[in-house]
Amino acid sequence: MDNSPTALFENYDDDLKQLVSSLKGKLDGDVQTLRGEPRKAALKKVSDDLDEAEEIISQMELEIPSMPVSLRKNFQERLATSKASVDKVTKQVRDLRASTQREELLAGAGGWSDDPYTDDDPSAFSARTRLLAGTEMLSTSSQRLDNAHRVALETEDVGADILRNLRGQREQIEHTRDTLTGADASIDRAAGTLKKMIHKMYQQKVVTGAIIAVLVLLIILVLWSKIRG
Template sequence: MDNSPTALFENYDEDFKQLVASLKGKLEGDVKTLKGEQKKAALKKVSEELDEAEEIIAQMEVELPSMPLSIRQTYTTRLRTSKEALDKVKKTLRDVRQESARSELLSGPGYPNRDDPYSDDPDPSAFSARTRLLQGTETLQDGSRRLENAQRIALETEDVGADILRNLRGQREQIEHTRDTLVQADSSIDRAAGTLKKMIFKMYQQKFVSAGIIAILVVLILIVLWSKLR
């Protein structure tokens, strides 16, 4: 399996596209046909899948700096496009939630029946306050989900950083071990060079001794020959 940054980015991008396509299909089709608790459950499921999509985006961002500079700009543009697609899905989800909240207000207790011509008009200020309250609650929930997602990504990034530090520590120990080995090898080479110099010195010494002995023998032979010829 190819674990290069480019291959991982491509895998994340493929998963992201499938997830976004699924979210669009639910928001534009299935969710609109549901009502009540079923619709709330479907919207909650969509929110969870949105968190998953944001996590995939975060993983794509992690892989981006490790890519070669020659192709990084291309993948940066693709990442920006994916973020824009995710923002559009988020906006669609907000619109669906607001529409769902308005529908609940219109059909909830205390709101007059539009089909009843004798019903009283609603209190506009109460309607507006309740709408703002629902929107504020939704914003708070969305912020909480973002904070949880950011914390999860931070923890994962911390784990990645710890792994990198452990790898660097191991590499430093290997380098130090290699350096010690080189120092020992250098010492061995120095000792071998000293031994070799001693051997060379002894070799020349033996040559000089041998030459002296030969010279003495030649002189003795010459003396013997001279004495016989005299």
């Protein structure tokens, strides 16, 4: 089995495409026909599957820094496309949830009167007020979710940049370590050569001293022989 970063990315990407396709089919088909609690349960199941999709995207992001530099740009673009497809499904889920809550508010209010702006029916006006308040609250919550999602995406980008920087620093450290190892080997060789030169120098000194001693002894013998003669 090929466990290279590119192969793992491809496998994650295939799994994500199948999951997103399945979720779109549910949202465009079964969920649209459901109402009330059944629709809520179906949306809950889709949300759980979206958590799995986010996990797959996280795994894909982890593989990119390990790829050769020449391939990263292409896979980063594919990752961005995959994120966009998941974001569309997430937005569709939020819209359906908001629609479900509006329907529940309408059902709880007993529906609209023929003239929703009339003040003749206090209950209708009250229902309209509650519905507007609920709609505004949903809109605010949706904006908060969008902001949170945007911050999460920015955090992911920062994390990916940090991983790339750490990988680059690790490569620099490994290169420095290799250079130091080579320098250490060169120093060892130089030290060995220096020891040999010192040893030869001592040998030469000993030989030179022996020659001088012999010459001095010969001179003494010559002088001694002349004195005796």
